[in-house]
Amino acid sequence: MRTTQYLLATQKEVPSDADVVSHQLMLRAGMVRKLASGLYSWLPTGLRVLNKVSKIVHEEMVRAGSIEINMPVVQPADLWQQSGRLEEYGPELLRIQDRHQRDFVLGPTHEEVITTIVSNDVNSYKQLPLNLYQVQTKFRDEVRPRFGVMRSREFIMKDAYSFHLSMECLSNTYQDMHTAYCNVFDRIGLNYRSVIADSGSIGGAVSHEFHVLAESGEDDIAFSNSSDYAANVELAEAITHAVAASPTKALEKVNTGDAKTIATVSELLSINASQSVKTLIVAASSEIDAEFVALILRGDHQLNAIKAEKHPWIASPLVMAQEEAVKTLVGCGFGTLGPIKMPMPVLVDRSAAACSDFVCGANEENMHFTGVNWQRDFSAKGADASGLDSRIVVDLRQVVAGDPSPCGSGTLDIRKGIEVGHIFQLGDKYSKAMNCGVLTETGKYQVLQMGCYGIGITRIVAAAIEQNNDKYGIMWPDAIAPFKVVIIPMNMHKSHRVNEVAQKLYQDLLDAGVDVLFDDRKERPGVMFADMELIGVPHSIIIGERNLDENALEYKNRATGEKIMLPIDKVVTFITEK
RNA sequence: CGGUGAGUGGCGCAGCUUGGUAGCGCACUUGGUUUGGGUCCAAGGGGUCGUAGGUUCGAAUCCUAUCUCACCGACCA
Numbered sequence: 009m010r011t012t013q014y015l016l017a018t019q020k021e022v023p024s025d026a027d028v029v030s031h032q033l034m035l036r037a038g039m040v041r042k043l044a045s046g047l048y049s050w051l052p053t054g055l056r057v058l059n060k061v062s063k064i065v066h067e068e069m070v071r072a073g074s075i076e077i078n079m080p081v082v083q084p085a086d087l088w089q090q091s092g093r094l095e096e097y098g099p100e101l102l103r104i105q106d107r108h109q110r111d112f113v114l115g116p117t118h119e120e121v122i123t124t125i126v127s128n129d130v131n132s133y134k135q136l137p138l139n140l141y142q143v144q145t146k147f148r149d150e151v152r153p154r155f156g157v158m159r160s161r162e163f164i165m166k167d168a169y170s171f172h173l174s175m176e177c178l179s180n181t182y183q184d185m186h187t188a189y190c191n192v193f194d195r196i197g198l199n200y201r202s203v204i205a206d207s208g209s210i211g212g213a214v215s216h217e218f219h220v221l222a223e224s225g226e227d228d229i230a231f232s233n234s235s236d237y238a239a240n241v242e243l244a245e246a247i248t249h250a251v252a253a254s255p256t257k258a259l260e261k262v263n264t265g266d267a268k269t270i271a272t273v274s275e276l277l278s279i280n281a282s283q284s285v286k287t288l289i290v291a292a293s294s295e296i297d298a299e300f301v302a303l304i305l306r307g308d309h310q311l312n313a314i315k316a317e318k319h320p321w322i323a324s325p326l327v328m329a330q331e332e333a334v335k336t337l338v339g340c341g342f343g344t345l346g347p348i349k350m351p352m353p354v355l356v357d358r359s360a361a362a363c364s365d366f367v368c369g370a371n372e373e374n375m376h377f378t379g380v381n382w383q384r385d386f387s388a389k390g391a392d393a394s395g396l397d398s399r400i401v402v403d404l405r406q407v408v409a410g411d412p413s414p415c416g417s418g419t420l421d422i423r424k425g426i427e428v429g430h431i432f433q434l435g436d437k438y439s440k441a442m443n444c445g446v447l448t449e450t451g452k453y454q455v456l457q458m459g460c461y462g463i464g465i466t467r468i469v470a471a472a473i474e475q476n477n478d479k480y481g482i483m484w485p486d487a488i489a490p491f492k493v494v495i496i497p498m499n500m501h502k503s504h505r506v507n508e509v510a511q512k513l514y515q516d517l518l519d520a521g522v523d524v525l526f527d528d529r530k531e532r533p534g535v536m537f538a539d540m541e542l543i544g545v546p547h548s549i550i551i552g553e554r555n556l557d558e559n560a561l562e563y564k565n566r567a568t569g570e571k572i573m574l575p576i577d578k579v580v581t582f583i584t585e586k
Numbered sequence: 587c588g589g590u591g592a593g594u595g596g597c598g599c600a601g602c603u604u605g606g607u608a609g610c611g612c613a614c615u616u617g618g619u620u621u622g623g624g625u626c627c628a629a630g631g632g633g634u635c636g637u638a639g640g641u642u643c644g645a646a647u648c649c650u651a652u653c654u655c656a657c658c659g660a661c662c663a
Contacts, residue, residue, distance in 0.1 A: 020624070021598050021612065025656050035597095045655070100662065151587080151661055159663095206663090217663090227663090427663070462663095498622055534623035541623095552622060562622095 009491070010514075011527045015052050017041075018539050028224045030473035031156030033482050037543045039469075046153030046161030053543055054469070056490035058164070061468050062143055064195050064487065065166045072188035074139040074168050079121045081145055085111035087120040091441045102149045114147035119438045119460060122169045126456070127444035130171065136446065136456070137177050139185075141168035143465060155224065158426065158470040165466075170459040171439075173448065178457040182214065182433055185461045189218055189429050196468065197485030198428075199475055203229050204239040205430065206314055214433040218463075219425025222474040229425040230407050234418030241422060242314040244407040245414040250362040257365045257379030264376045268343025270307040273376060277367060281307035284367040285360045285380075287345035289329035289352075295320045296353060300329050300337070304347050304356040306363060309405040316404055321353060344369035346377060347386055356382075357404040426471045427464070434458040476567075482544030483567045486586070491525040493517065493583050494545040496537065498552035501530045509561070509576065510551050516580045541566065547586060549579060 017038025026032040034040045039054030050058060066076070085103065088094040094101070094113075102114040115121070122140060130138060143166045150161050157163065168185065172178040186202065193200045198220050205217040217240060219229050231238035239245075267273045274281045284307035292298045301321050305311055317324040331342055337351060346368035347354050361382065370377050377385075411420045436455050439445065445455040469488075476483045486492065495517075497510040510526065517524040525545060527536045540548060550562040560573045563582065574582055 019597065019613075023597070024599095025592095027657080098662080148662085152657095152659095154657090430663075496622095502621080532621060532623080532625070534621090534625085536624095537622085538624050550622075554622080 009525050011525065011529050014525075016539060016543075017051050017053070018542055026156065028155045028158065028474070029477055030158065030224070030470040033473055033477055033542070034156055034470065037482060039543075040157060042156075046150055046159075048157050048160055048162075053490045057469050057472075057484070057488050058465065060488040060490075061196065061472075062164070062166075062465055065143065065192055065463055065465060068188045068192045068195070069141050069166065069168060071191075072139075072184050074141040074170075074188075076142060077125075077140050078142050078144065079115070079118050079125075081115050081147070082112050083115050083118075083121055085113050087124060087442075088113055091120050091123075091438055093120070100148050100150065102147055116146055116148040117165075117460075117462075118142070118144075118167055119169065119434075119458075120442065123438045123442045123444045123458070126169075126171050127439075127442060131446055133173055133446050133448045133454075137170060137172045137181060139168060139170040139181055141166060141461075156470060157466045158224075159226070160466065163464065163466040166463040168461040170461070171444075172457040172459070173446070173454060175433075175435075175457055178433055178435075178459050179214075182431060182459050185431050185459070186216060189431065189461075189463065192463065193218060193220075193428070196472065196487050198468075198472060200428070201229060201231060201238045201425065203231070203425070204243050206240060206242050216431050217425075217427050218429030218431075220428050220468075220471040220475060221423055222426050222471060223424055224474055225424035225426040227425045227427055228422050230411075230420045230422050232413035232415055232418040233421050235413065235415050237413050237415035237417070239414075241407055242312065244420065246312075246358065246403050246405050246407045247412040247414055248358040248362050249412060250359075252362050252382055253364040255364060255379070255381035255384055257381075259380060259385050260378050261370055261372075261375055262378055263374055264344070265374055267376075268341070273367065274307065277376075277378065279367060283307070283363070283365070285347070285363060287347060287350070287369060289334050289342075289345065290316065291323040291327040291329065292353070293321055293323045298353050300334075300352045302345070302347065302350050302352055302354045303404055304354060304360045304368075305405050306357065306360045307367075309357065309359060309408070311404060312406040319355065319402060319404075321355065338371050340369070340371055340373045344371065344373060344375055346371055346380075348377060348380065354400060355404065356401050358401055359405060361401045426467065426474065428468050428471050429461075429463045431461045432459060434460055476544075480538070481542035484544040484546055486546050489523075489546050490543060491545045492523040492586070493547040493549060494525040494527060494540045496527050496533070496540060496548055496550045498533050498550065500528065500551075503553055505556050506551050506553060509556065513549065513551070513561075513576075513579060517583065520580050520584050522580075522583055547583060549574075549583070 019036055022032045022036050026035055037053060038051050040048045040050055043049055085094060101116060104112050145162060146165045147162050150159060153159055153161050170181045200218055200220045203217050203219055205215045228241040229238060230241045230244040264273055264276055267276045270281050270284055270286055274284055285304050286307050288303045288311055289300050292301045313326045316322050317326050335341055349371060364381050366380050367376055367378050368380055407420055409422045413420050435457055439456040439458055445453050448454050473482050495510055495514055497506045500507045500510055514526040546566050548564045555562055559576055561576055561579055563572045563574050
């Protein structure tokens with residue numbers, strides 16, 4: 009490609025609303041343009057990258073035994089009614105009507121459609137297992153689109169769905185997909201982690217996310233510093249080795265006045281926040297005979313809402329109690345709540361249970377207890393008189409850096425990650441709801457087990473930039489660079505020698521099948537260097553009068569800055585071997 | 587959905603307080619100049635000032651409504 013016949017669309021300045029580096033660089037490098045909130049057009053340079061990512065994904069899917077199909081973006085709302093997700097999915101599901109006022113949705117994902125196809129066209133166990141995929145535009149009406157194509161409303165996703173008679177078979181395909189995903193991210197050259205994840209609203213039990221590690225990530229990933237254990241912090245189990253020490257202090261009630269937060273109480277009593285516990289009141293589930301449940305956490309720890317919701321006593325989704333209701337029931341406001349004589353069921357986080365001689369609210373305005381010890385002092389509705397019993401000690405808190413790793417080896421580190429892939433073992437959630445099954449060997453009807461596997465193609469492009477950039481611009485990994493090499497001639501429009509060598513090299517590289525960009529603009533060298541560094545072409549060949557005298561050309565590597573002089577006739581081989 | 591802020595040429599902004607018919611930088615066009623790291627000079631083209639209504643002799647500027655966008659939060663995966 010010659011730059012004079014191409015739409016480079018680079019710019020020096022960047023719209024002020026772009027605040028992550030990948031978004032800024034994608035705009036400056038002329039890769040994308042915003043059309044409206046969360047909607048982006050892909051310009052030639054961006055599309056080239058997108059297509060390369062997509063090609064790698066296609067190849068690895070086919071290699072893993074998945075078969076390509078294509079499903080409509082517009083789907084009948086009926087289907088979503090059947091699976092129960094029309095309500096469940098909420099306003100993120102964009103609903104539209106056709107000219108006959110029939111209801112449709114824009115597909116954010118395709119479980120309903122694929123299940124319909126398979127239930128109609130797969131009737132025998134002999135046709136299983138089956139794994140189908142597509143690469144396609146999805147639409148999710150995000151509350152707040154941000155970070156450019158990282159969280160846009162319209163985006164391209166590879167989604168695959170597998171169908172099985174047994175969980176064992178599903179588990180095998182799940183493993184194959186896990187391997188295929190690793191292959192994809194390895195080939196692209198990303199620094200990523202496969203992490204244990206929550207399956208969220210999509211349903212199912214087993215689930216892994218693939219995260220590209222980057223500061224701008226929206227998820228927190230916890231991983232062991234000495235094994236390959238990694239989990240979304242939403243899921244990471246908080247391990248506490250400590251056990252409560254024997255009491256050394258007497259229980260005392262103290263007036264703490266206006267101090268109502270962990271921070272102010274700790275300061276007033278000159279203690280560390282970890283020597284106190286806090287009490288959160290949440291709505292109870294219908295499983296138990298109570299309106300609320302009290303959750304006890306160590307003062308310096310945070311509640312993990314996902315863990316809390318999974319407890320049978322706690323309503324899901326999690327609802328925090330209103331202060332007025334708590335006052336009526338307990339007799340004091342949020343600031344002085346505590347586990348002792350709490351008139352409702354209590355759940356204690358493992359770390360809080362390991363505290364001794366601690367501080368907590370006294371369930372009385374302005375009053376706290378000090379020197380509290382569980383075995384000696386604790387009592388609450390639903391608990392044994394003898395203090396803490398194991399049924400109410402549970403994992404409720406968010407893990408923090410330095411916690412012991414749940415895998416038993418090392419301690420946890422926490423880093424930010426960008427979710428670029430997610431695989432699920434769905435089980436029969438959709439196949440059951442939509443009656444998708446086959447006849448088995450024994451002639452019996454059986455509902456299928458499903459898996460689903462997604463990769464955010466557009467998001468990978470942004471994630472790759474987050475991980476590979478410097479002050480001059482993007483540094484593409486070779487596998488997804490828009491061009492492999494750029495020819496930068498110095499003063500080609502004045503020098504016949506430079507012109508001749510540049511034109512010939514361009515033709516030779518084309519003939520060798522290399523993805524080459526030829527900057528044939530009548531621009532000053534500085535402009536060309538700056539543009540090519542910005543769009544991140546990994547390899548440059550610079551042609552100038554001064555090196556032609558030695559029959560040589562200069563090679564420059566974008567990422568390493570390495571410069572080498574090459575004999576003219578060795579350039580094509582040098583590049584093709586890169 | 588709550589909080590905050592912004593809409594003036596393709597991009598970044600000034601002008602608004604104190605109304606008088608729109609300006610700067612980048613980009614673009616032409617000519618010259620320069621040529622191994624975003625040259626310099628000159629001349630040009632391009633804007634119903636988000637939209638609608640109102641006040642006024644006169645509105646980018648004041649008033650009202652409305653739309654859009656962004657940031658923080660909540661939500662989602």
